[in-house]
Amino acid sequence: MSTDDFLARFGAEGLRQPDPVAAAQKAMRNALPSRFYESAAVLERDGLFHVALDGRTARTPARNPLAVTSRPVAEALAAEWHAPSEKIDPARMPLTRLVNSALDGVADQHEAVRAEIVRYAGSDALCYRAGEPQELVALQDAVWEPIRHGVEDAIGARFILAQGIVFAEQPQTTLDAxxxxxxxxxxxxxxxxxxxxxxxxxxxxxxxxxxxxxxxADAIWAAAHLDEDYQIGIWGQDEDAAERRAIRRTEFDAAVLLLTQG
Incomplete structure (x- = not known):
């Protein structure tokens, strides 16, 4: 199977499936192809860093070169492809799936993607607080408030908080910021x-x-799972939930790399 055939079969999964956990599970159910190349490396051409399999630039499902402007991102991509394995497992290649999505989809829909990010700010998880128990209320205040205030100071706007599930509409000036x-x-x-x-x-x-x-990244991940970790502290960890969370963490780490070094 050629690089292009593999990407056409498996790489598009990251474009069609918005849920990274479901994407990984779906990929795991596919029959995995055998590795068809010896090495994966980074080649610099025309101001871009290409992922090359046996010297040939890999391509996305839409046949764009698998090439980025960041060497650290390209090296991480190549590491996914170079990982020792007799099979090629897309579930273990979260960065490749995400970069495929970026190059084939986000590049042509950047305004829609930005609008979605702003829309999320209108019902941000950090703006919805528990009313009880007091231990959780205090924990949310201790962890979330410094983060919220730091972002507010940076963007020059304030978010409105709510308790429970009652919707709190954010000011348009905040969303504009x-x-x-x-x-x-x-x-x-x-x-x-x-x-x-x-x-x-x-x-x-x-x-x-x-x-x-x-x-x-670790602080952001912990803040995002504050409520979940509080419940785990009371009721214990569910094995299936822990496995799903581990998959999400690999997706998160790939996304962090692109955000901070892409």
Missing amino acids: VARHVAKIAAPVALAGAHNVMTLTGSTILMLALALGQRD
Whole structure:
């Protein structure tokens, strides 16, 4: 099977399937092809860093070169392809799937992607707080409030908080401020990373805190799972849930790389 045939068969999964966990599970059900190349490396051509399989540039499902402007991203892509294995498993290649999506989809739909990120800010997870128990209320305040205030100071606008599931409409001035900062994420791969960070955390605020360098990936991941971890502390960890979370974390790490270095 050639590189193009493989990408046409498996790479498009990342474009059609917005849920990274479902995408990975779907890919796992496919019959995995045998590895058909010896090496994966990064080649610099025309100002771009190409992922090359046995010297030949790999291509996305839409037949765009698998090439990016960031060497660290290209090296991470090549590492996915070079990982020791007799089979090619798309479920273990979250960065490749995400970059395929960026190059084949986001590049032509950047305004729609930015609009979706701004729309998320209108019902951001960090703006909806628990009313009880007091331990959780205090934990949310301790972890989420500094992040929210940091982003608010950076964008020059304020978010409205709500308790429970009662919808709190955010001021248009706040959404406009978010839009101005999201517009600064120009590269398609970085924008794809921003969108996936937002989706996996349920929060544009957390994505902006990461993009602005106010928090690192581990802090953002922990903040996004604060409620879940609180419940785990009470009831214990479910094995299936832990497995799904581990898959999401690999997707998150790929998205963080694109957002911060794409």
